[in-house]
Amino acid sequence: MTELVAPPQPLPLVPEAIQPRAGIVGWIASTDHKRIALMTVGVSLVCFVIFGCMALLMRSQLARPAQHLVSNQVYNELFTFHGSGMIVLFLTPLAVAFGVYLVPLQVGAPMIAAARTCLFSFWLYVSGAIVLLLSLATSRPADAGWYAYTPLSDSRYSPGTGTDLWLLGMIMAVSAMMIMSGCVVWTALRLRAPGVTLTRMPVFTWSEVVTCMMSVASFPALVAAMGMIAVGRVDPNIFSHDTWDLAYQFVFWFYGHPVVYVMFFPFVGCVATVLAAFSRKKYFGYHFTIVALLAFAAGSMVVFGHHLFTTGQSTNPYFSLTSIMLAVPAGVEYFGFIATLMGGKITIRTPMLFALAFIPQFLIGGLTGIMLATPVLDYEFHGSYFVVAHFHYTLFAGSLFGAMAGIYYWFPKATGVVLDEKLGKLNFWILLIGTNATFGPMFVQGFDGLPRRVASYSSNLGVDGFTLASSIGAGIIALGVGVFLFNVAKSLVVRVPAGVDPWGLGQGLEWVTASPPPLFNFDELHPIPRVKSYAPLLDLRQEVEDAQVGEAVAQVDGVGGGALPAGGAGP
Amino acid sequence: MPGRSWAPGAMSARHVSPMQGRVPLRRLSVGNGRSRAHSVPYRNTFNRVFTIESGFAIVIFVVVLLLMGTALVFFRSSRRKRASRRSEWTLLEGSWVVFVFCMAVFLVWLSLTNLSRETASTYKKPALVVKVLGFQWCWRFTYVGHDATVQGTCNFGKTLPTLVLPRNERVRFELESNDVVHEFWLPHIDRKIELFPNHVNTFAETFRHTGRWEGRCAEFCGLYHDYMEFWVRVESKSAYARWLAHHHGFHVG
Numbered sequence: 001m002t003e004l005v006a007p008p009q010p011l012p013l014v015p016e017a018i019q020p021r022a023g024i025v026g027w028i029a030s031t032d033h034k035r036i037a038l039m040t041v042g043v044s045l046v047c048f049v050i051f052g053c054m055a056l057l058m059r060s061q062l063a064r065p066a067q068h069l070v071s072n073q074v075y076n077e078l079f080t081f082h083g084s085g086m087i088v089l090f091l092t093p094l095a096v097a098f099g100v101y102l103v104p105l106q107v108g109a110p111m112i113a114a115a116r117t118c119l120f121s122f123w124l125y126v127s128g129a130i131v132l133l134l135s136l137a138t139s140r141p142a143d144a145g146w147y148a149y150t151p152l153s154d155s156r157y158s159p160g161t162g163t164d165l166w167l168l169g170m171i172m173a174v175s176a177m178m179i180m181s182g183c184v185v186w187t188a189l190r191l192r193a194p195g196v197t198l199t200r201m202p203v204f205t206w207s208e209v210v211t212c213m214m215s216v217a218s219f220p221a222l223v224a225a226m227g228m229i230a231v232g233r234v235d236p237n238i239f240s241h242d243t244w245d246l247a248y249q250f251v252f253w254f255y256g257h258p259v260v261y262v263m264f265f266p267f268v269g270c271v272a273t274v275l276a277a278f279s280r281k282k283y284f285g286y287h288f289t290i291v292a293l294l295a296f297a298a299g300s301m302v303v304f305g306h307h308l309f310t311t312g313q314s315t316n317p318y319f320s321l322t323s324i325m326l327a328v329p330a331g332v333e334y335f336g337f338i339a340t341l342m343g344g345k346i347t348i349r350t351p352m353l354f355a356l357a358f359i360p361q362f363l364i365g366g367l368t369g370i371m372l373a374t375p376v377l378d379y380e381f382h383g384s385y386f387v388v389a390h391f392h393y394t395l396f397a398g399s400l401f402g403a404m405a406g407i408y409y410w411f412p413k414a415t416g417v418v419l420d421e422k423l424g425k426l427n428f429w430i431l432l433i434g435t436n437a438t439f440g441p442m443f444v445q446g447f448d449g450l451p452r453r454v455a456s457y458s459s460n461l462g463v464d465g466f467t468l469a470s471s472i473g474a475g476i477i478a479l480g481v482g483v484f485l486f487n488v489a490k491s492l493v494v495r496v497p498a499g500v501d502p503w504g505l506g507q508g509l510e511w512v513t514a515s516p517p518p519l520f521n522f523d524e525l526h527p528i529p530r531v532k533s534y535a536p537l538l539d540l541r542q543e544v545e546d547a548q549v550g551e552a553v554a555q556v557d558g559v560g561g562g563a564l565p566a567g568g569a570g571p
Numbered sequence: 572m573p574g575r576s577w578a579p580g581a582m583s584a585r586h587v588s589p590m591q592g593r594v595p596l597r598r599l600s601v602g603n604g605r606s607r608a609h610s611v612p613y614r615n616t617f618n619r620v621f622t623i624e625s626g627f628a629i630v631i632f633v634v635v636l637l638l639m640g641t642a643l644v645f646f647r648s649s650r651r652k653r654a655s656r657r658s659e660w661t662l663l664e665g666s667w668v669v670f671v672f673c674m675a676v677f678l679v680w681l682s683l684t685n686l687s688r689e690t691a692s693t694y695k696k697p698a699l700v701v702k703v704l705g706f707q708w709c710w711r712f713t714y715v716g717h718d719a720t721v722q723g724t725c726n727f728g729k730t731l732p733t734l735v736l737p738r739n740e741r742v743r744f745e746l747e748s749n750d751v752v753h754e755f756w757l758p759h760i761d762r763k764i765e766l767f768p769n770h771v772n773t774f775a776e777t778f779r780h781t782g783r784w785e786g787r788c789a790e791f792c793g794l795y796h797d798y799m800e801f802w803v804r805v806e807s808k809s810a811y812a813r814w815l816a817h818h819h820g821f822h823v824g
């Protein structure tokens with residue numbers, strides 16, 4: 001790849017002495033954004049396994065009607081920890097960590113902005129995770145659900161230190177991600193290499209910028225909501241009745257909706273990147289997509305009321321309007337996906353499989369989201385398994401598949417070794433079957449009237465077959481995750497070297513440097529090439545291609561090369 | 572804001588074993604699942620809107636799958652010498668935005684017109700007002716102006732309260748919680764609304780069919796949330812009057 005590189009930008013030379021520190025201290029005290037990001041991804045994956053096991057326990061209990069493998073109390077703890085853990089300790093950190101790793105590389109920065117603050121936020125996140133999990137060691141762990149509605153979460157109905165620890169853990173982990181997000185935005189806005197203008201940042205970087213702006217804007221609301229509970233646990237009379245019993249929900253969902261987008265925008269970015277790379281095309285409709293992402297983020301702040309349609313206290317027509325209108329930016333994103341595939345030269349590798357599956361699966365989540373944004377339908381679906389199915393299609397069938405596309409795609413860059421392709425495809429098909437077997441039947445369960453958060457249900461509801469299917473599907477998902485973890489472990493042991501770009505298709509600046517990248521990302525051996533668009537390496541590849549074609553034409557016609565127009569035919 | 576002295580749900584979580592039996596037999600459901608289509612106003616609204624939105628969703632889903640399939644068949648690397656370099660087509664993209672915008676406006680219109688039709692009925696004069704009180708973990712129904720109160724113990728005493736209602740009369744529900752947030756869900760008419768302490772929520776409904784259905788709590792409310800069920804029985808006007816005459820005072824079940 002280096003021979004393609006055009007005039008290098010002058011870079012500060014890195015003295016020999018400044019090399020990454022070896023050993024464990026070199027990792028845990030590192031201000032290198034790559035190490036911080038990898039540690040965050042690692043911790044988040046550990047959390048994924050922990051809270052995934054809780055889901056398996058719940059699915060075991062729900063496999064048959066009227067079954068009591070665990071008590072009601074334990075079941076309530078399980079879904080409280082599964083929900084809050086997956087959101088604040090797994091998907092949000094994973095989403096932000098992708099940005100911490102890739103944004104500096106993609107904008108050609110030698111480091112992340114406010115690197116020590118970024119490291120601090122990682123440790124705040126780890127501490128938050130530990131504090132939150134410590135709640136499980138108390139005599140009464142948190143059990144009021146992940147949105148911890150007051151008054152249920154106050155000291156009369158949820159007494160004990162379990163809920164206190166959970167609140168503290170939530171505040172710490174969410175604050176950590178708010179701070180880490182700030183570092184990512186700052187990097188993209190202030191540390192771009194010469195030539196990387198805002199409209200030459202890759203789609204993935206844009207998705208991270210937008211994500212991190214949402215987290216900076218909305219996560220304070222969660223801190224406020226949790227702080228409100230903490231104060232109210234001392235004395236609820238500090239608040240007026242309606243503030244305590246009712247307004248809490250509004251404060252909470254002001255965080256609760258944007259966080260959903262925080263958990264999926266970066267993975268939309270992953271999917272866009274992978275689709276473009278494996279179609280050998282620039283992502284189609286860049287400018288429209290960026291505007292759509294920004295509009296989406298702005299819109300995300302004014303739709304939270306759709307979680308409150310059945311409170312009787314929300315402005316239902318307004319929130320229905322704003323929520324449904326989000327279909328417009330979503331439509332623009334989908335247009336970009338499809339139009340990028342059209343006219344491409346498509347190769348299907350594991351990341352591409354995950355990216356392709358993301359498209360229809362996330363669409364199911366989005367289309368059922370329109371139904372839930374329609375109050376007359378939400379009056380039936382609210383609080384039922386239909387909602388559970390909906391958000392697992394967005395966050396598992398959508399976000400997690402996008403994340404897997406991203407992990408398979410960038411794993412060689414981050415570790416220097418490639419993941420096994422056969423195991424990857426096996427992993428994909430098992431997850432695909434497991435995901436749809438688990439969450440598809442939940443739509444029917446909800447439609448038939450099964451409420452969420454019940455420790456057991458009666459067979460008179462007529463959903464036994466569907467709940468059993470969901471439970472079997474959960475087992476299949478566990479198998480798929482097992483294959484993934486085995487693949488990672490095996491690849492790290494076998495160590496097939498990745499080279500600069502094992503795909504030969506990379507478009508962003510991260511693919512010009514070594515795998516893994518050196519301490520300051522780019523060096524004399526791997527300088528930043530000229531950046532003319534949001535896909536600088538594809539530009540270079542196309543220039544070489546044109547030069548070759550030009551030579552061929554010149555040989556045939558005996559005329560000077562370079563006669564081919566740069567823009568090819570439309571799709 | 573201390574708990575009220577007349578708290579009807581005196582059962583404490585800590586006194587009842589979570590393993591205390593559930594009796595599935597008692598849940599003989601008259602109309603459950605998708606077969607419970609009835610021409611109640613709300614059911615009509617739900618059916619109409621759900622059918623339109625499902626059709627819309629299926630069409631979009633199929634179109635996206637077809638486009639993806641087309642791309643994967645015709646633009647595979649084995650079939651192509653080189654990829655297209657076009658990455659923008661402003662007219663097409665702009666037209667698509669306008670098209671999606673129009674679709675979204677249609678969906679908003681569909682949502683809001685049906686919503687306002689339903690909301691309007693809440694403000695009309697009701698023939699009957701029923702106060703619904705939710706508590707951990709059962710229900711109390713009070714017939715305003717009739718000195719009749721029905722309360723259950725739900726699965727603790729295995730007595731589900733029955734909410735008896737007259738057919739073809741507008742009923743207004745005034746809902747309040749005794750402790751935490753609950754949610755009053757009548758699945759057979761696709762309607763639910765939350766109950767808050769120290770706050771009254773209302774909605775109105777006219778029940779067009781006689782029969783017996785299950786209702787339940789749909790907001791997580793603590794240890795025995797899954798026990799909080801009740802019966803709704805809609806009777807003809809005369810049968811309802813007879814029932815009311817025999818139910819002066821406080822009744823369990």
Ligand SMILES: [Cu+2]
Pocket residue numbers: 256257260303304306307
């Ligand atoms: Cu939402």
Ligand SMILES: [Cu+2]
Pocket residue numbers: 753754788789790791792793796797799
């Ligand atoms: Cu409940």
